[in-house]
Amino acid sequence: MLSWTASRCRKCRFAMGCVTALAVLFALAEAYLQFFPPRDLHPYLGEHSPLVGIYRPDRAFGVAYRSFDVFAADNARGLKSWLPLEAPPDNRPLWAMFGSSFVHMRGMLADTARQSVRDHAIFNLGRNEPVPVRMAQIQLLLEHGLRPERIFFQIMPLDFAGLAEQPLATYHVTARGALTYRPNVPDNVAGNWIQRSRLALTAWCRTGLQKGDPFVSRSRLTVAVDDGLMRDARHLFGELARVTGEHQTPVTVILIPNYEQIWQKAPCGFQDALTPMLRELGLDVFDPREAFMRHPERTGLFLPDKHFSADGNRVLLTELLTHERVVQAATSKNIQARPTSRSTSPSKQKDQANAKDGAP
């Protein structure tokens, strides 16, 4: 009996020692993290985040610039030769391009168009931003006098990866102007604890479960677009259609196929899911995947980093110009039939789509 009690006592003391050490070290770590949270935690700290930015919350796109001035300062290089927007130095009709590095990087679509399309001026800011921010840029530019003949809005599966991981509902723009996200935590005591303790939040972030949708697979985006992402996409593009419609500026959404789709014949579920939705919203859609897939020298279309090569960009631009001619023709026909209408109604877009489908 005595030895059993002694043994139990020893075990208790061992356990107490264990718990004491754990508690002391965890308390030290908690104190350290309160003062110095790791960088990957910053976007999940809400108002306590040390991040600072130039944004404000926005109903339409989730995030918008605080003012045109901060936007102009942030994009000083891209805007330098276009100010003032109401009276640009170049008198040619303007094509404004927004998108990822496939548009902005040196030698990509905007550069290629600038060299080949002499009858239009090509506007681009030269920087890749998340999809909602690109849309906020368009709104701000249109409101401040930019008058493009057409807006080209490029997207590809990878552009939606961020939105898939952090849906619009998780966006939180802090008082200091930084775009942060509400961490996804369980709705119970553990979740409460995660929100109160930096150590627990860090551990939670290490699992990746803090993301709005923690189980998003970037490679699966080419296969299918899930309902949540589709809802956000519909909302964003609906708002884009509204904003551009108010300024009577037509939009062509360029659905660029990625390397895996062209070269490894990965499914094109992304394009297939977005195209009908975009057309329904009244946006013109340009999907050049066929031109790439039937190209005889597909190896030469890509750079080692999977961006388009000069040849790839030439193919893209040629197809885009062909598409534009068809759209212009269809638009003129519609204008002749209904000369008062300039907005892009869904039925008109369907006509355009039909015209495109019949195009060579």
Add this chain to the structure above:
Amino acid sequence: MSFTDLPFLILLAIVYVLWLFCRQHHRLCATMLLTSSLVFYGYHQKWLLGLLLIYCVVDWAAACWIHRRSMPGLALAIGVVFNLVVLAYWKYTPLVLQTLAGFDLDVPVPAGDWAIPFGISFYAFTGIAYLVDVYRGITPAELSFWRYTLSAVFFPHLVAGPILRPEDFLTKLRPETMPTHTEEPFEAMLLLARGYFKKTVLADRLAIAIDPFFAHVAGPTTEGVWALPFVYLYAFQIYFDFSGYTDIARGLGLMFGYRWPENFNLPYLAASVQDFWRRWHMTLSLFLKDYLYVPLGGSRHGWWRTNLNLMLTMLLGGLWHGASWSFLLWGGLHGSMLVGHRCWQRMPLYVWLREQGGWVRWAWQSFCVLLTFHGVCLAWCFFRLTVLSQSLTCVSKWFVFDPEKLLVGGAADGSLWLLLAAYGVGVGLVRAWRAALPRPRMDWSPWTQGVAWGACAALLMLAVVLSPGGEKPPFIYFQF
């Protein structure tokens, strides 16, 4: 595979569970450990297994030949030359061809993706040590090919050491000596926890903070930036990275019942470069001493010859690290500092200072530690930056003092310095606490044992939680 990869942790868990089941059956246990080691090494590049096995076949056959005592010198020469030639081919071909191309000779320069089989330097050295020891009669030749292969390729030490002698490991793989229980579970756990903490929390965070500076050291973005804080941080990064690896390797060894030699002993507290090499990568230092410095003549042929031998040993030790002239320069700098220290030891002032006591001695020792640390940091500039012009730029930036750029970028991150200071204080406290505790560990009170185990568990958990997110930097010594 790397020790920080998830597939490795899964492999380790499976291997350990299997080992617990089959540890009483010598053959089964050896087969299982050998198979898991081959999976570990060939996980990303299967062709490496062919190279590894060729090494094992040649070293094992050469040792058996030496054992037969028929022209053992020839067998040793063939074995050593094979190890060195294959090592030299993989490591130095790009350097040699690029150097020849620099002299306008028409040679094909290999592309930038020339991949050195990881760990080749370590298993080549282990093979040479084995052959020389068999030749010298220090250890008998292992007649079982599979047992020898297991000793050479066992995954904890395969890629970055510690460099093991036959008596450290091979002799413990025989049926009568093969361990059947985990040696010192607490120490194994402590080493694993400390190793992972050093790597993921300290070394990786330091890497993220300082890599941008070293990547643009000669560019306009680092114009006027004081380099010394970055070099300090690099000195700690490489220490935590490599000693973390060794701790994990030794911890894994203990898990399977093998105790391997220590590789580090607070090297930045060394009071001379000679002392530094007794505390830094100790198994390599011993290897170079026993298999290079002593055969060259060691200190047996007078003062000048000893200096020459030291210099040659350090130059070759530098070249062993990589195919770049800057590694040779790194070795040369250490060789020069060692020779300089030997000269200094002959001076009367040195003898006088050594004989002092009290605060004079303390101040002198502190000065020596600081001086040695800065000498080692100077050499690290040539180790970290393998383009000579960049190394020289980095050294020149030690003496740039623009008040606005004294502490910028990663060097201005107070959390890093605090973390380093906290770790230093923690190590000091733990050492003092352990010194005050009774030996052996069995005599510790249950509460003390609980504290020790709890601290290990917390350290291991914090190693996961506090590691920087995103892509993990690889172990620095994997490239050697």
